[in-house]
Structures are given as structure tokens and as C-alpha cells.
Amino acid sequence: MQFLVKDKSKTKAELISELTRQRENNEQILQQKTHQLRERIKELNCLYGISKLVESSSGSSDEILQGTVNLIPISWQYPESTCARIIIDGKAFETGNFQETVWKQEANIKKHGKFIGALKVYYLDQKPQSDEGPFLQEERNLIDAIAERLGHVLERINAEAELKDYREKMFRAERLASLGTIGSALAHQLNQPLSVIRMSIQKTLRNLSKTGCPRIVKEILDDSLNQLSQASSVVKGFLALGHTSSKKNISNINIYKTVIQTTAIFNEMAKNVKIKLIIDDSLKILPDIKGIAGEIEQMFFILVQNAIQAAKPNKKQYFKISGSVKEEQIKLAFSDNCGGIEPDNFDKIFEPFFTTKPADEGTGLGLAILQQIVTNHNGSVRVDSKFGRGTTFYTTFPIKR
Numbered sequence: 001m002q003f004l005v006k007d008k009s010k011t012k013a014e015l016i017s018e019l020t021r022q023r024e025n026n027e028q029i030l031q032q033k034t035h036q037l038r039e040r041i042k043e044l045n046c047l048y049g050i051s052k053l054v055e056s057s058s059g060s061s062d063e064i065l066q067g068t069v070n071l072i073p074i075s076w077q078y079p080e081s082t083c084a085r086i087i088i089d090g091k092a093f094e095t096g097n098f099q100e101t102v103w104k105q106e107a108n109i110k111k112h113g114k115f116i117g118a119l120k121v122y123y124l125d126q127k128p129q130s131d132e133g134p135f136l137q138e139e140r141n142l143i144d145a146i147a148e149r150l151g152h153v154l155e156r157i158n159a160e161a162e163l164k165d166y167r168e169k170m171f172r173a174e175r176l177a178s179l180g181t182i183g184s185a186l187a188h189q190l191n192q193p194l195s196v197i198r199m200s201i202q203k204t205l206r207n208l209s210k211t212g213c214p215r216i217v218k219e220i221l222d223d224s225l226n227q228l229s230q231a232s233s234v235v236k237g238f239l240a241l242g243h244t245s246s247k248k249n250i251s252n253i254n255i256y257k258t259v260i261q262t263t264a265i266f267n268e269m270a271k272n273v274k275i276k277l278i279i280d281d282s283l284k285i286l287p288d289i290k291g292i293a294g295e296i297e298q299m300f301f302i303l304v305q306n307a308i309q310a311a312k313p314n315k316k317q318y319f320k321i322s323g324s325v326k327e328e329q330i331k332l333a334f335s336d337n338c339g340g341i342e343p344d345n346f347d348k349i350f351e352p353f354f355t356t357k358p359a360d361e362g363t364g365l366g367l368a369i370l371q372q373i374v375t376n377h378n379g380s381v382r383v384d385s386k387f388g389r390g391t392t393f394y395t396t397f398p399i400k401r
Helices: 002-009 012-056 061-071 137-208 215-240 255-264 267-272 281-285 293-310 343-348 366-376
Strands: 082-088 091-094 104-111 114-123 251-253 275-279 289-291 317-326 329-336 380-386 390-398
Touching: 012 061, 012 137, 061 082, 061 091, 061 137, 104 137, 114 137, 137 215, 251 293, 255 275, 255 281, 255 293, 255 317, 267 275, 275 293, 281 317, 289 293, 289 390, 293 317, 293 329, 293 366, 293 390, 366 380
Parallel strands: 275 317
Antiparallel strands: 082 091, 082 114, 104 114, 251 289, 317 329, 329 390, 380 390
């Protein structure tokens, strides 16, 4: 009753003033709640936008990172004054209006617990002080959530890429296994006719030696024997990709003589495409190496053939083989100016079945076989290529005296 009496004692003006204050206070609270709700909606839209980017990006991390940067300004309290940058492994993704200022908010991005980059948000001009400089506590929560989300996304993309690579390797391994089976059957079918042809030519040469046969005929038959040997070597090398032999015919190999014999096969072909085969005098003084002669011959065969096939019509080009000795190792260089390797293909050139040649010119096995040959001889191979200019293969073999 005393309260009622007290209320009744207020004047009408006082009651109106009190109601007005309560209404203004309620409106202020409503505005604050509405503002907070809008900010939360922007945060949710940002996280939802990142999820949509991940779904539509086809696994491109660059597309996801740039798209995320573009989503950030509209998710902060002052969109018109907000810019952002993501740096991942030294690569930057920025908004169009990016500019570093003193008003900064930052969160680290981690993949598998290791630091790989950072997300940074800047205000372009001074704003009222809030929870973290001019930034809200909710904005701190959001930038941390985005950084964490990006870390998980990059982990997933990396895992998917590794899984894809693993599947491709398993697929190639399956193809190689099938190739071994096919190669065995092929070798069985080819060995007999090749042997018959070889014996027939040898018998013909013996008979011609007793007659006055023109010298050119004997030279042609000798060339045919060399071609038969090369055909046998190709078949054996093809089989060697899928099989290893416990029996190795190791011998001393003279690099210079081997190069002369191998390049002679390609002289006519090289002339047709206007590529000059250069055998540097440095090869003459190289010491012998111990190895499998047929495999070393095939290594030269593969590299010369690749250069010839890469030659461009109506352009003077060269393929040069040179060598040196350093630290008990023979180092060979195979250089050409036939256009080089495209950057996107550089990491794939030793993969079995990878080729940029037409189907009737290559199987993609040559450099895979070459790498295996070098490895079998305890050597190493590396490539230096400038696209549009040329390529150099470097092989290194230990000298075993």
C-alpha cells in the first residue's frame, strides 16, 4: 500500500519521464541485440561461405584461400574499412583494397599442428575502442574459427592429393605388372624369328665373302645385323622394366665407343629433322666403367631418340654428349636446344607411361627405363630444362676399377 501511495504521489510529468526512460532503455537494448544478431549472422554467413567454397573449388586450395579473403570484409563490423590477407607457405592472397595499418587482428593457420601461415585482418582507418583494440571479441572468435577451418581444409586437400597420387601409383603398378606378362609373351614370339633372321644374314655374309659381291651389299647386311641387335635390346629393355634378373653380365664399358656405335644408328634420322649429333672429344679420355653394356647402350639410345623426336621442323638444332671425371665419378651431359620441357610436365617425366608425344611415337616408358638403368648402376640422373630453349640430362656413374 505504501508503494501505491508513493506511485500516486508522482506527478504525471514524472511518470511520463520514467516511461520515456524505460522505453529509451528498451530501445537501446533492442538495438544492441539487433546489432549483435546482425554480427552473428555475418559470422555464420562467412563460415557458410567458406563451406560452399570448399564444395565448389574442385580441390583447388588457391581458389579457397582467395575466396575466403574476399568473404572477410563483409563479416567484420566495419566492412567498408576492412581488408584482409592470408599467407600460406610464403604465398599471399589479398583483398583488392589491402593495405597494412596499425589496426590489425591476426590468427595463425596450422596444418597437422605445424605453423604454415597466418590470416590477418586490418582496419584502414581508426575506429572506436572495443574488446581488442577496435575489434570485437566476437571478431576474435571468428578469425580464430576461420584460421582453424582453413587448417582443416588444407589438411583434407593434402590428404586427398596424397590418396590420388597413391591410387595413380597403384594403377601404374598394375599396368606394369600387366606389361610384364604381355612382354614375356611378346619376347617369346619375337625371339625365334629374330634369331632365324640373324642366322640367315650371317650365313649370307659368309657365303658372300667367297664371291665377288659388291662391298655395298655387305655393308647393308652388316647394318641389318646391327638393327637386329638393337631390336633385341629394345625388347630386353622393355622386359627389364617389369622384371629384374639375378644374373648380371658385368663388363668394362668404353663410353666413347658405346656412344659412337649408338649414335650411328640415328645419323640418317637426325639429318631428316636437321638436328646435329655432336660427340664431344671429352668422351675420348673417360675411363671405362663396369656395368651392363646393353643397358648403357639403351640409355644413350633413349636420350638420342628423345632429342630427335623433340626436334622442330625447319630449324637448326643440336644434341651434344660430353663428359668429365670428378671425385671418382664419370659425369655425362646430354644437351639439346629442342624446346625444353613444359614446367607443368617437369615433375612427371620419369613416370612410367607419361608422354607428351603422339600415340604412334612413344609409350612414355623411355625415361622410366633410363632412370632404372642409372639406378641399377649405382648412378644418379637429374634434369635441367628451360622451356622454349632446351634440356640437359646429367647422369653420374661411379668409376669401379
